[in-house]
Amino acid sequence: GESVGLHLPTLSVQEGDNSIINCAYSNSASDYFIWYKQESGKGPQFIIDIRSNMDKRQGQRVTVLLNKTVKHLSLQIAATQPGDSAVYFCAENMGETSGSRLTFGEGTQLTVNP
Amino acid sequence: SAVISQKPSRDICQRGTSLTIQCQVDSQVTMMFWYRQQPGQSLTLIATANQGSEATYESGFVIDKFPISRPNLTFSTLTVSNMSPEDSSIYLCSVGTDPSGYTFGSGTRLTVV
Numbered sequence: 001g002e003s004v005g006l007h008l009p010t011l012s013v014q015e016g017d018n019s020i021i022n023c024a025y026s027n028s029a030s031d032y033f034i035w036y037k038q039e040s041g042k043g044p045q046f047i048i049d050i051r052s053n054m055d056k057r058q059g060q061r062v063t064v065l066l067n068k069t070v071k072h073l074s075l076q077i078a079a080t081q082p083g084d085s086a087v088y089f090c091a092e093n094m095g096e097t098s099g100s101r102l103t104f105g106e107g108t109q110l111t112v113n114p
Numbered sequence: 115s116a117v118i119s120q121k122p123s124r125d126i127c128q129r130g131t132s133l134t135i136q137c138q139v140d141s142q143v144t145m146m147f148w149y150r151q152q153p154g155q156s157l158t159l160i161a162t163a164n165q166g167s168e169a170t171y172e173s174g175f176v177i178d179k180f181p182i183s184r185p186n187l188t189f190s191t192l193t194v195s196n197m198s199p200e201d202s203s204i205y206l207c208s209v210g211t212d213p214s215g216y217t218f219g220s221g222t223r224l225t226v227v
Binding site for chain 1: 115120145147155156157158159162206208210215216217218219220221223
């Protein structure tokens with residue numbers, strides 16, 4: 001069936017560097033994408049979202065890029081900090097026809113080294 | 115965004131027993147979902163909790179194993195029935211207040227021994 005997947009299961013960066021986390025999706029009908037951060041022992045926390053009619057969206061220190069041609073999503077974190085260490089998930093939504101459900105990718109463990 | 119209170123936060127249960135997890139939201143929401151997150155893995159949707167009707171289950175999940183109640187627009191329960199060690203997971207409640215806001219509870223960490 002359709003799936004959302006990530007290219008890299010782990011990512012290790014130095015504090016202050018920029019981080020890029022990638023996600024591939026296979027359902028061209030998906031029209032809404034979300035990035036979540038999950039710290040140990042906690043539920044997923046919303047970071048940023050993007051709709052399929054956009055190719056870039058910026059937040060505080062984070063940018064999400066959407067390339068619909070190759071069905072690729074990325075999360076960029078600027079000036080990565082130790083507090084950014086967590087597992088990051090992308091999720092896709094195929095709209096009301098799918099019951100507005102989210103399908104999650106596999107997750108990337110980001111480790112920030114001081 | 116909505117604030118979700120999920121209880122219990124963790125439990126250790128004997129195999130063959132059942133556990134009911136509660137999800138309370140601080141505002142009325144139309145969409146409420148239950149997810150399972152097995153150790154070291156991603157989130158898998160169990161079912162959509164529908165107010166006033168039966169839950170809609172995803173492939174691989176059945177009502178007899180995971181009965182769900184949704185008595186009103188602010189509350190839902192998920193029961194994990196006849197538990198086995200394979201049911202050890204984190205169970206998460208999520209609500210969608212609008213197409214831009216899917217919020218998660220902090221989860222229930224279940225260990226079955």
